[in-house]
Every structure is written in C-alpha cells, then in structure tokens.
Amino acid sequence: MSELLLAPLALLLLAGLALVSVVADRALLARAAGRRLALAELSPWPDVARLLVQRRRTTTAPDALLWRTGGAGLLVAAALMLAVVPIGDSVIADLPIGIVWFNAMDVLLWAFVWLVGWGAASATALVGGYRYLAQALAYELPLMFALTAPAVAAASLDVREVVAAQGDRWHVVEMPIAFAVFLLCVAAFSLWGPFRAPAGSDLAGGVLAETSGVDRLLLLAGRHALVVAGAAFAVPLFLGGGAGPLLPEWTWQLLKTLAVLLLLVVVRRRLPVLRPERFAEVGWVLLVPLTLLQVLVTSLIVLAEAP
C-alpha cells in the first residue's frame, strides 16, 4: 500500500473503531436499562451536533491555553500511538523502538489530563487531575513491565519484529499476566471503566466538570480513541498481529482489534470505580511484582528455547 495513504487510513480506522465503541457502549447501556434498542438512541450524532453548536461555558480565571492544549492532547496521543501499529505489512512510522514510543505517548497523557484539570481553575476539575496522576503513578510501572515482556521475547522493541517473533504461538499464551495488565493499564490511561475516578461522578465529572461544547467533545472522543489505540496495540504485541487462517492479514488484525475493543467496552460499566488511593496499593504491592515475575518467566522461556 502507498505510504501516503497509510496515515489517512489509520485516522479513518481510529474514527471508525471509536464510533463502534460508542455505539456498542450505548447499546449495552440501553440493554442494561431494559429498553429496546432504537437507532435514535444508538446514534451519537445528535450529541455530537449538540456539543458542536453549544456555546462554551468558562470559569472565572481559567488558563485557557493549558486547558485547550490538554483537551486536544488526548486525541493527538491516541493518533500518535497508532503510528507505530503495523497495518497489514506496512507501518506509518517505522521506528525501531515502537514499544517505547507507545509508552512515551501514554506518558504524555499524564501532562494532558492534568492540564485539563488545572486549566479549568475549578476545585473539582483540579482534584480530578490530581487523581489521574495518583492513578498514573500506580499503573505506569506495571504497564512498562507488561510492555517489556513481549519485547524480551522478541529481543526487539520494533513492533513488527514482535509480530514476526510470535509465529504460531501468540505471546498471550506465554505471558497472560502481561496481557491482562496491559489491558488494565489501557483502561487506566483512558479514564475508562473502574479507572474513571479522575472524571468520576462523585467529583461532578472531575476533569470533565467545567468543559463544554467542542472541548468536551474532544475529551469524550479522546477517551474512546485512546481505548481504540490500546486495543489496536495489544493485537501485534500479544495476539499475533495479522496471523490467522484463510482470511487476509488485515482482516484478522481488524477482527482481533474489534474483539479486544468490545471486551474493554463490555467491562466498562460492569466494574465499580476503584478509588485511586486503594488502586495505588494494588499497583505497587500486587501488579509490580506480578509483572516482574512475568518478565522473569518470559526471559527463562527465551533462554530455554535459545539454540
């Protein structure tokens, strides 16, 4: 495929998959409430239109520059994460350190989400920003170790080499802990499901509290885009990329991405919110040793299979 077409295609896929996650989420909500699925209820477009034309609310003394930067950042980070995900046999940014790149993009979210909380100059939004950082301190190290495991198995930080190293046995078989922790951390950096405390309803919406109009739309869409980017990255890392029988590579990759994405959407409203201060203990006492153990096991497998 032409390299020039790749980036627009990736953005289209990002938008399409984000839309799928929105619609699936709405369908699950309607079903949980016992309502019949009506097309009008599933479609996000009325809400999108409302947010697009809504007049911006503001606070007394916001730091508009930082606020807007943070708000736009979520979507940008999600798009940049996709830049290192191979689509078929080509990739937008052929970086030899794609895994570290993904890590860097999720670290940018620390700054962006905190800036959204800070910029509003409102107490609830600021508390939301601090909650995100507290949560981030707990999930970042487990995420780094979860990313280390497939890199160790492939002896490379290049995403395409990680795909090539898997062959018939997908990484998820030998590193289930890393896979589970990775999905957990995707939910955490996307303020998703049990990790929505920074935007929690107990804080009147936390970092979302004072946002309105197009700013709010960017944040809400950014969350979905981040979940999509995380799901798309899990496939080459743990699920063999495009490997699969009969169907062409890109189909398998899309199907697997959809499966991971739907899993994350289903889990979203089924788990209660974790309080960040409690999750900190879980992260440091449980997840860090578990993921370290996973890296150790992976290294031993690599050594045992070395010729």
Add this chain to the structure above:
Amino acid sequence: MNEDVVTTVVFVLLALVAVGFGFLVFRVDSMARATFALAVSFVAVGGILLLLDLDYLGVVVVVMMVMEMAIMAVFMIAYMMNPAGLMPMSMYHDKPRAMSIAVGTFVVLAGGALLVDWPERQGAPPDDVTEQVGLGIMGSHMLVMMGIGAVILSTIVSALVLASARSRYDRLGDDLKARPARDPIRGGVGP
C-alpha cells in the same frame, strides 16, 4: 526536497523551540506554565536526539521528562511560596545576575560548539548509534555502573524505610496480630 535540507530545517525549529521554551520558563507568571514550558523544551531536545538516529534515547528523554514535569508541577505548586499556585508569581530572584549567568553560560557553550575546530568525519556512523553512544560513554565501566545502579536503588529503598513514620508495628500492633491492619487508607491488598 533534499533530505539534508529537511533535517536542517527540523533541527533549527526544534533547537529554537528548546531554547525558546527554556527561556519562557522564567518569563511566564504561573507555576503550571513554567513547568510545562520546561517539559516542551525537553521534548524538543528529545526530538533533536531522534534526528541523530538515537531513537531510544530521544523517546526515553520524552518519557522521563514529561513524567517528571507532571509530578514536579504537583510539588512546585504545593511547596512554592505561592499557595495553590493560583496567584501569579515569577520564577527568578536576583534578576540581573541570574540572567547574565544564564545567558553567559549559553553564549559560552554555544560559541564553543560553533568555534571549535571539529575534526573531519572518518568512516560512516555505525548501524546502532545508541549502542555506540553507550559504549562510548560507559566503555569497560558498564558492569560497574550496573552494580552502582542496584546500590542506588537499594539506598533509595532503605532511605524510604528509615524515613517512613509508620512501621509494621503501627499497622499490625505490637504482636503483629491485629486484623484488619490499621492502615490510614483501608482496602487495597494485604491483611
């Protein structure tokens, strides 16, 4: 367009961003803006490392600096003389001397880089530049440095243990039998 020209243009842009935002740190009147101006400056430095084909180092600079600045913003706002960081404040004291030292250092270093009679390049850059930089800096001391890394980490952990006001006796009582543990924050894992 010629690839060298593109590289040069990108380098100049990144260099201007790095220096410009570094300078902005001392011009803006909010802790949050100062912190993140510094973060942008470091991200530009990471970009320059990417231009040098030091992919790993460049991206790691971005990871470390953005994380560090996000946490530093919290502490700067908490501890600076500016309660909650919500009032305007400036980052510098003793302005004339501070400014002349900072600008003077920059001029000396930049002038040195421009005026030194650099040797002509011999041969081609190696395939893995990052590895070569590591070997160039560490060389035969790599093992020693890795040992020191472990020592530093254990020092940090022991310092934290010594500094912590609460011990297991506070949590679990004198005979370590109190259940549930008397944690300031209930829940999580453990007894």
